[in-house]
Amino acid sequence: MSILRARLAEPEGSVVLVYANRDEESVIFGRELRELTRHHPDRLLVLHHLESLQGLPTIGHLIRLCRPYVPETDLAMICGPQPYMDVCTEALTRLDVPRKMIVTERYRSLESDPFAAQPAEPLTVPVGQEATAVVELDGERRQLAWPAGVTLLDLLLEQGMEAPFSCREGACSACACRMLSGEVKLLRNEVLDDQDLADGYILACQAVPAAERIEVSYDE
Numbered sequence: 001m002s003i004l005r006a007r008l009a010e011p012e013g014s015v016v017l018v019y020a021n022r023d024e025e026s027v028i029f030g031r032e033l034r035e036l037t038r039h040h041p042d043r044l045l046v047l048h049h050l051e052s053l054q055g056l057p058t059i060g061h062l063i064r065l066c067r068p069y070v071p072e073t074d075l076a077m078i079c080g081p082q083p084y085m086d087v088c089t090e091a092l093t094r095l096d097v098p099r100k101m102i103v104t105e106r107y108r109s110l111e112s113d114p115f116a117a118q119p120a121e122p123l124t125v126p127v128g129q130e131a132t133a134v135v136e137l138d139g140e141r142r143q144l145a146w147p148a149g150v151t152l153l154d155l156l157l158e159q160g161m162e163a164p165f166s167c168r169e170g171a172c173s174a175c176a177c178r179m180l181s182g183e184v185k186l187l188r189n190e191v192l193d194d195q196d197l198a199d200g201y202i203l204a205c206q207a208v209p210a211a212e213r214i215e216v217s218y219d220e
């Protein structure tokens with residue numbers, strides 16, 4: 001709702017909300033959405049899908065539902081249970097919506113506090129090998145000794161570099177950067193897909209070295 005309201009607050013902002021629910025009683029924000037639609041009849045369209053009437057949303061159904069709005073879409077945001085996000089992503093992909101225009105949101109409980117001080121201790125059983133890291137971040141380029149089993153994020157934070165991060169558990173991609181050369185091992189990865197990996201993206205909070213020299217950039 002906050003994203004929807006923010007978009008409508010822009011003079012030209014418009015939203016098509018595809019809202020899937022189990023049944024009519026499960027629709028939260030029903031009244032607010034009706035009011036918003038009344039205030040912005042030409043900029044907000046709510047398309048309801050009720051499982052009780054139409055069954056689970058399928059790729060084909062979503063394609064038919066979304067096709068008329070795709071040409072004017074500059075961003076597709078998806079949130080919901082994983083199977084729903086999967087069919088939505090597939091439907092948009094088949095409608096030729098570019099991947100970079102599709103944003104997904106996942107909810108998950110963290111296992112620890114990512115902002116608690118964490119020294120760059122190597123893993124008990126070191127993975128990978130010692131390496132040299134060449135890192136571009138905010139226009140600065142530094143060369144660092146990268147011990148085996150230490151994650152790139154831990155290394156950069158220990159060196160005083162302000163590398164971005166959030167979950168520190170391989171689940172959010174806030175720490176994503178681009179590997180320009182070399183090889184790393186990702187200890188965990190719940191967010192990057194095959195295409196991201198093929199494009200060179202890695203998760204700094206999960207990357208340990210697996211080559212002698214590794215170049216990464218946060219600026220590309």
Ligand code: FES
Pocket residue numbers: 164165166167168169170171172173174175176203204205206
């Ligand atoms: S900080 Fe969330 S995936 Fe690395």
